[in-house]
Amino acid sequence: MAVVDVGCGPGAITRKLSSWLGNESKIIGIDRDTTFINYAKEKARKQNMYNISYLEGDALKLPLEDNSVDACISHTVIEHVPNKEFLLEQKRVCKSKGRVSVMYARPDKYIKTEPKLLPKQSEREMELLDKLFKGTDEMYKKYNVGKY
Template sequence: MNNLWSNCVQGPLTLDLSRDIRFKDCYKDKLLEALGLKSEITVIDIGCGPGTLTRKLSKWLGEKSTVIGIDIDSKFIEYAKNIARDLGINNISYIEGNALKLPLEDNSVDACTSHTVIEHVPNKEFLLEQKRICKTGGTVSVISVMHKQIIKALSKHGPQISQREKELWKIIDEYWEEEDKNREVDKYEMKPIELPLLFEQLGFHDIKIDALAIPTCIDDCRNSMKDRIAIIESERAMELEALEIGIRQVPYKLPKEDIEELRSLIESRFARRIDMIDKGKAIWDFTVVTLIIVSGRK
């Protein structure tokens, strides 16, 4: 069993909740066009994580399409299988496997895609393996997030991270950052200009570049009260899961009282934000994430 990523980098809940925001139904047409996908095909999502994108593709492409999710992390595969089973989705299958040695035959799928995977593996080998399993005329696409260009507009009128919370997080973050380097997280990150050039070098044609800005604003008028609470609850759940993962990074046992204090500070901060929503007080904090999508045909 390989649970390195889910245990030490990002948990299944964190990935699922964050990807659910990125792959909302309102972005369906733009994403399908950028990924070069249509109904009645077989498409594989490499590094599928908790299966968020595979479930969306299943819904968007219809039951006559076949969706396959592959991930090296067995905890992600188990999570994704359980969600698909509980939702009664029948056109998805999940396989535990290596992105550089895919357990599929040559020329066996119509399309391959991936989301925030290529920066963690040797780029050339990653794309060549997808080219191998893709049929002639099929599409290979890569979705990347421009982490350094993420816009975070924070409001001074909302709940602030206290100095004490920052101090407690700092202990965890210092070790976490060092461990991520050892795990080669983002080791193979490319500049945006390099990816289409690599597609061209590897013999893909009809190469395209698309971009999609994903804003998240709690106080946006299009969000119902239920939606606004759900966003906060998702952010709270992600932060608490990050805390549990972060604790594992520290090479010594953190004092129980420090962990409980940090957990309490997190809970209190999010509770105050929910209280503001309940009272109808808008503070207009928002985040904008930009997706860059490069695709080409075999």
């Protein structure tokens, strides 16, 4: 199985995937930050995780061939990029029966799909989320989080 972690940062998820999927898997971490890529490479090398490769690249122009991976994952990236282009790029690199998993941190900025069987948020959950995100709008505007 080949999996790409788009916006891998320091590589924590890629290393966890490597340990879960085993040495026969191919894990690719992509990030635009050279410092993160260098750090992630060093951590993987120290842990003898030779099935991981890290590439510097843009989430909207992944340095991968069409139909080349079984799955794409991303964690807290979609909030920072144009959603449609981001998802289409992941679709491009996934094989025909591949999967795309997009994780996000801001419930107010996600692509909303709710299965009918999913329980609704409780009042307490909504209260806690309000507290968690209270006062952050100015910071998000400063760094263009959720702009797209």
